[in-house]
Amino acid sequence: MSLGIFQGFKFNRNNTILHNLDPRAKLVYILSVLTLSLIFSELYPMLILFLSTIPLVIIARSLNEWLRSMRGGFMIILMIFLLNYFLLPAENALSLSISLALRFLTIFSVFSIFFMTTYPENLAIALIKLKAPYDYTLTFTMALRFIPTLAKEAQTIIDAQRSRGLELESRNFIIRIKRLIPILIPLFINSLRRASQIAEAMESRAFGYSSKRSYFHELNFTLYDILFTLSCIILTSLGLYIKFYLGYSETLVLARPWP
Amino acid sequence: MNPIIEALNLSFRYAGEERWAIKSINLKIYPGEFVLITGPSGCGKTTLCRCFNGLIPHFYEGELEGKLIVDGLDTVKNQTCKLAQRVGMVFQNPENQLIMLSVEDEIAFGLENLNLPRNIIKERINEVLRILGIENLRHKSPHELSGGEQQKVAIAACLAMRPKILVLDEPTAHLDPLSSKALFDVLYDIRNKLNITIILVEHRLDMVASTVDKVIVMDKGQIVLQGRPRDVFIDPIVKAIGIGVPKLILLYEDLLLNNIKLDFPPLNIDEAELLLKKLLNR
Amino acid sequence: MISKLSHPAITFEDVWFSYSSSEPILRGINLHINEGDAVAILGENGAGKTTLIKHLNGLLKPTQGNVYIYGENTKSKSVAELSRKVGVIFQNPDHQLFAETVEEEVSFALKNFNYPAHVVSLRVEKILKMLDLWEYRKSSPFSLSGGERKRVAIASILSYDPSIIAMDEPTVGQDYAQKQKLSEIIRLLQIQGKTIIVVTHDIEFVCENFSKTIILSKGNVLAYDFTRNILTNFELLLKAHLLPPQIPYLASRFNSILPKNVLYVWEMRNEILRVMGRLTV
Numbered sequence: 001m002s003l004g005i006f007q008g009f010k011f012n013r014n015n016t017i018l019h020n021l022d023p024r025a026k027l028v029y030i031l032s033v034l035t036l037s038l039i040f041s042e043l044y045p046m047l048i049l050f051l052s053t054i055p056l057v058i059i060a061r062s063l064n065e066w067l068r069s070m071r072g073g074f075m076i077i078l079m080i081f082l083l084n085y086f087l088l089p090a091e092n093a094l095s096l097s098i099s100l101a102l103r104f105l106t107i108f109s110v111f112s113i114f115f116m117t118t119y120p121e122n123l124a125i126a127l128i129k130l131k132a133p134y135d136y137t138l139t140f141t142m143a144l145r146f147i148p149t150l151a152k153e154a155q156t157i158i159d160a161q162r163s164r165g166l167e168l169e170s171r172n173f174i175i176r177i178k179r180l181i182p183i184l185i186p187l188f189i190n191s192l193r194r195a196s197q198i199a200e201a202m203e204s205r206a207f208g209y210s211s212k213r214s215y216f217h218e219l220n221f222t223l224y225d226i227l228f229t230l231s232c233i234i235l236t237s238l239g240l241y242i243k244f245y246l247g248y249s250e251t252l253v254l255a256r257p258w259p
Numbered sequence: 260m261n262p263i264i265e266a267l268n269l270s271f272r273y274a275g276e277e278r279w280a281i282k283s284i285n286l287k288i289y290p291g292e293f294v295l296i297t298g299p300s301g302c303g304k305t306t307l308c309r310c311f312n313g314l315i316p317h318f319y320e321g322e323l324e325g326k327l328i329v330d331g332l333d334t335v336k337n338q339t340c341k342l343a344q345r346v347g348m349v350f351q352n353p354e355n356q357l358i359m360l361s362v363e364d365e366i367a368f369g370l371e372n373l374n375l376p377r378n379i380i381k382e383r384i385n386e387v388l389r390i391l392g393i394e395n396l397r398h399k400s401p402h403e404l405s406g407g408e409q410q411k412v413a414i415a416a417c418l419a420m421r422p423k424i425l426v427l428d429e430p431t432a433h434l435d436p437l438s439s440k441a442l443f444d445v446l447y448d449i450r451n452k453l454n455i456t457i458i459l460v461e462h463r464l465d466m467v468a469s470t471v472d473k474v475i476v477m478d479k480g481q482i483v484l485q486g487r488p489r490d491v492f493i494d495p496i497v498k499a500i501g502i503g504v505p506k507l508i509l510l511y512e513d514l515l516l517n518n519i520k521l522d523f524p525p526l527n528i529d530e531a532e533l534l535l536k537k538l539l540n541r
Numbered sequence: 542m543i544s545k546l547s548h549p550a551i552t553f554e555d556v557w558f559s560y561s562s563s564e565p566i567l568r569g570i571n572l573h574i575n576e577g578d579a580v581a582i583l584g585e586n587g588a589g590k591t592t593l594i595k596h597l598n599g600l601l602k603p604t605q606g607n608v609y610i611y612g613e614n615t616k617s618k619s620v621a622e623l624s625r626k627v628g629v630i631f632q633n634p635d636h637q638l639f640a641e642t643v644e645e646e647v648s649f650a651l652k653n654f655n656y657p658a659h660v661v662s663l664r665v666e667k668i669l670k671m672l673d674l675w676e677y678r679k680s681s682p683f684s685l686s687g688g689e690r691k692r693v694a695i696a697s698i699l700s701y702d703p704s705i706i707a708m709d710e711p712t713v714g715q716d717y718a719q720k721q722k723l724s725e726i727i728r729l730l731q732i733q734g735k736t737i738i739v740v741t742h743d744i745e746f747v748c749e750n751f752s753k754t755i756i757l758s759k760g761n762v763l764a765y766d767f768t769r770n771i772l773t774n775f776e777l778l779l780k781a782h783l784l785p786p787q788i789p790y791l792a793s794r795f796n797s798i799l800p801k802n803v804l805y806v807w808e809m810r811n812e813i814l815r816v817m818g819r820l821t822v
């Protein structure tokens with residue numbers, strides 16, 4: 001049950017510089033790329049921005065997963081391109097639609113890089129250091145923990161109901177939805193039951209004992225993190241300067257053949 | 260010696276239910292004892308377990324009568340999070356009690372809750388991984404573990420909090436016989452090494468018969484029998500309420516019906532071998 | 542009757558199975574199970590028992606090799622079609638209960654197989670009465686106890702009377718009395734001439750209820766023989782990571798005096814009496 005598009009967002013345990021960077025530094029990176037992708041809509045900058053993410057993917061040794069993810073997002077990207085191509089004013093329709101598709105690809109790419117290279121436990125700590133309440137980060141971590149469990153349970157339920165003659169395929173959309181009921185009800189009820197068991201286990205290990213808690217994992221901002229963050233900030237400032245102070249505008253304009 | 264757990268006329272009825280899940284429970288458990296609680300489904304074993312660490316009455320609503328003192332604390336007056344330092348609890352479903360993404364984090368969870376400093380947490384993690392022989396599982400996530408491994412991690416997570424009592428509610432229900440045996444051996448081992456009190460709820464009597472000190476038999480919410488394994492298993496009430504008596508005990512009783520008396524009821528193969536050897540050499 | 546006995550109901554022909562590109566779970570399974578047989582499949586966790594069961598009604602199709610149910614290749618049939626002949630009862634009833642009443646729950650399969658309404662109500666009544674669930678017919682399945690929910694799950698499959706019945710670990714979490722009830726059901730089904738396959742790791746249960754046993758280990762069939770021969774072959778059991786049952790294990794410690802193939806308490810007692818009688822006479 002792993003669609004290609006999700007492969008690019010799954011954490012992998014490679015030990016690269018990117019994996020060892022503080023999640024906060026990586027968040028700054030995402031913000032930078034986001035900013036740059038929004039202030040520019042011209043073809044060359046978007047292309048450069050998108051291509052700049054690829055070396056990072058290679059450093060993270062995650063090229064295969066990243067490619068699978070890009071392939072999975074292909075449909076959406078194509079849709080963005082086509083919609084804009086046909087709806088924008090003809091004079092720069094082609095170049096603009098390519099730029100917009102690239103913008104989406106770029107944002108997709110940096111989020112992919114982030115999730116592939118960030119240890120979930122470090123992400124939780126990073127969120128705490130950014131003053132997120134512990135309960136929310138715990139919920140986040142536990143959600144990650146139980147997603148595979150839920151997926152496996154859904155498959156088991158589907159197997160059991162199919163064994164009783166339930167056919168999930170149907171031409172009729174409404175019938176198909178109705179036939180999901182024998183899957184959804186046990187899934188839901190089991191999730192409630194599971195939640196109760198989880199709560200019992202947590203209580204039995206003193207959850208809620210004290211309003212103050214310690215943290216086993218620690219996050220320290222190293223030299224690499226500082227350098228990385230600084231580079232991001234400098235490059236973003238440079239981009240802002242080029243766009244607004246120097247007044248950069250489109251140099252390559254491609255039109256649509258019909259008005 | 261004073262009992263570490265004492266129940267005085269303990270009764271509990273879940274909210275909205277008519278019948279009492281446990282009624283007039285009186286028991287004394289002493290430090291270091293390995294106690295087995297058994298009985299047919301619905302006899303109240305799980306309810307009793309939940310009382311030991313305060314899940315009843317704090318997590319499960321209902322009517323509680325009588326008194327339960329655990330390591331000097333009244334379970335009604337103390338929340339589970341406080342009792343959790345003295346009583347560790349391992350549940351039937353191996354998966355749903357492991358909530359973190361790695362074994363290391365799972366063990367750390369309870370210690371973080373107690374606000375212990377990082378170096379202590381590190382020490383305790385190393386300690387329990389070593390005691391249970393699962394150092395190789397340190398960075399694994401729960402789905403990468405077998406049922407038996409998951410239960411060992413659950414035990415480790417409890418032991419890291421240095422409880423005086425460990426309660427296990429049918430921990431081998433979802434395990435195969437070999438993993439079950441391994442688990443029971445581990446329990447016996449840690450009881451001896453750490454001198455903690457162990458309370459085990461089980462159906463698989465033949466595997467634990469010779470390792471426990473005391474057996475408590477429950478039926479319909481009440482304790483019908485308690486005592487040493489050898490005395491309890493040959494009591495007719497055990498069969499009458501529908502408990503699966505170990506085969507070796509059945510053999511002992513069958514031989515008795517045929518006028519052959521072994522010196523004592525055997526609780527494991529080695530004892531049975533000894534007794535039969537003696538018998539057949541006469 | 543004789544022709545029925547030799548008719549293979551289930552055939553596995555060199556079956557290999559693996560999920561996408563991972564390690565094979567089934568490695569060359571060859572099996573013939575005849576109509577009317579009651580067979581236990583013993584094996585440790587991870588041996589491939591559940592995977593094997595899923596091949597019986599087409600939930601899984603072999604990566605290599607073929608599975609035949611009454612001579613028909615499962616690859617050419619849908620799960621719904623195969624499920625009419627092969628009723629699979631999974632381990633956890635909570636993975637299937639969804640209806641508002643026990644009655645509705647038990648009639649689910651019958652309705653899916655397009656049985657007419659009057660037949661549905663007849664069949665439901667029959668099976669609920671057989672499994673002592675008639676008084677709960679209007680109750681919500683979720684209000685029942687664990688053991689009762691298990692019986693509802695069994696009833697929901699037996700209601701449409703499949704000729705082959707497969708159970709995946711039916712004894713997990715069951716106490717002694719519940720296992721006795723399960724034994725009764727299996728005995729009843731046998732009398733009705735059903736082909737029964739039960740996957741389990743409960744050796745004592747196998748000892749009591751099945752005359753033939755298959756040992757599965759790491760995706761291979763290590764043995765398919767009479768239960769007595771299997772459960773007294775300790776090398777085999779060890780190889781499959783299984784613990785021998787208590788009585789034969791004890792007998793093995795006296796292999797010069799007591800015969801090896803003692804399975805039951807009463808057999809052990811008789812052997813002991815025999816040895817003693819011989820000595821005292």
